[in-house]
Amino acid sequence: MLDMWMHASWNCVASFGRFVEIGKRELIDAGRLDMSIFLRNTTFTAFDLSDLFYHDSKTHRDILSNTMKEVLEMYRAGEIQPVPITTFDASDMVQAYRYFSLKDRVGKVVISLENQSSRIPVAPPKYLTIFDPEKAYVLIGCLGGLGRSLSDWMLGRGARHFVFLGRTGCDKPSAHELVFRLRDAGANVTVVRGDVSDIDAVNATIAACEHKPIGGVVQAAMGLHEALLLRRGIQPLNEDEFLQIIDLAIVQEKGASYKGTSHILTGLEPFRVRELKTQGFDVSHGTLQDPRASIIATAFRGPHDDSKSNIQIQIADIQWLKEAPASVVSVAAILVAEMDAPSLHDAVLRVTRKQFSNLILMPLERIENGKPLLDFGIDSMIAAEFRTWVWTAFKVDIPFLDILSPHKSLGMLSNFIAAELEKGRA
Structure with a gap:
């Protein structure tokens, strides 16, 4: 234009x-x-x-x-004169570019390097990873979403040989466009149609590397519903954050002075957790009770959240705890908030109902005790998380299929937990 x-x-x-x-x-x-x-x-x-x-x-x-x-x-002979020249020191490079962009500027702009003591402002590189153009990189399930951003980024960092493994191949327009764009930029791209669980498809993918050494494998053949990332303040990554984390992981691996493996934890954002708390949801996470997660747990609680330290468990004041078995007394800390409940069954139901409300981020008043859990739209991942919480809180193991059963309600599961506690089973 x-x-x-x-x-x-x-x-x-x-x-x-x-x-x-x-x-x-x-x-x-x-x-x-x-x-x-x-x-x-x-x-x-x-x-x-x-x-x-x-x-x-x-x-x-x-x-x-x-x-x-x-x-x-x-x-x-002096018959013609040079155009006006405006000179900037190297340390004033930013000002030079600003001056150059002025609409009423006349003449040339010159950056001078004569002053050897000048300090030139330099921004550190955003990404440090460099890929080998002579190696092949296997990308599984990277033909959509953030996978497209990853392959574009790898291309910009030197990678030239890509082998994709995907169940739908290039059927989707977005996948076809990605492959065309990579090839148009000079990359060698091969797409193998198949599932990563199929050993023949995996072997075909490796064979497609054409005897080039494999520089790395990206396993992204998994999709999570967005509700899993947003529960309890766990936040989704944007494109830039995703690439920076990949870059950080690869750079640490190359420059590590130790032997072994490590994980990078992503998506835990304490400010969103506190926001959910202000909305009335208890977003405490059972995993954070592990002493090894004490630093993260402190960030999640916030600087003024000392409610746990103020809990005073007075078992003698709770009628249904006076003669309870040891298995009930051991979980009294989680039941103390419902000390006004008329029975152990009611206390367990109240605590379990609140936790289920927090888990699916649905207001407590909308949680019906007699409604099957499956009718609340839970999936296998939510069911697994709820089952883990029950074990962490009560040391009671609920069958996984019971949580996903169309006939099991929150009230029925709470009665099961209370009955197990009264039996003294852990």
Whole structure:
């Protein structure tokens, strides 16, 4: 598209006038010229001086040599003056670029390196990872979503050989577009249709590497419903965060001074957790009770959340705990908030109902005790998380299929937990 100043200048050409374009940006961008100006008998000419220098004809090269000779003679004689030059020190490079972009700037802008003590501002590289262009990189399930961003990023960091394994291959338009874009940029791309659980598909993927050493494997053949990332303040990663984490993981692996493996924990964002707390949800996580997670747990609780330290368990004040078996007394800390409940069964139901409300982020008043858990829209992952919480809180093992059963309600499961506690089983 022609620059607005280009349009304005072309519109100013007088009748029988000539316009000589010595730039190339508008020509390369295939800009459109206003043809009505030619009604003034004007002439538009594009001219690139370097074409004379590189021309095959000696006649054209001689024209450039003779012209340069004439210009130098006129300059030495003082007949022509150089264009204004504005000089900036290397330490003022940012100001130089700002000045260069001013619309009323005239002349040339020069960056001076004469001052050897100048400090040049340098921004650290955003990503440090460099991929080997002679190695093949296997990407499983990376033909959609963040996988497309990852392959583009790897291409920009040097990777040139990609082998994708996906169940749908290039059937989706987005996958087809990705492969076309990578190949158009000079990459060698092979797509194998198949599932990673199929050993024949995996072998075909490895064979497609064409005897090149494999530089790495990205296993992304898993999709999570967005509700899993947003529960309890666990946040989804945006594209930039995702790439920076991948970059950090690879760089640490290359520069590690220790032997072994490590994990990078992502998505735990304490501010969102506190926001959910202000909405009335108890977003405490059973895993954070592990002493090894004490630092993360402290961040989740916040600087002023000392409620746990203020809990005073007074078993003697709770009627249904006075003669309870040891298995019930051992979980009294989690039941103390319901000390006004008329029975152990009611206390367990209240605690379990609140936890289920927090788990699916549904207001407590909408949780019906007699409604099957499956009717609340839970999936296998939520069921597994709920089952883990029951074990952590009560040391009672609920069958996984009971949670997903269309006949089991929250009230029935709570009765089962209470009955197990009364039996003294752990």
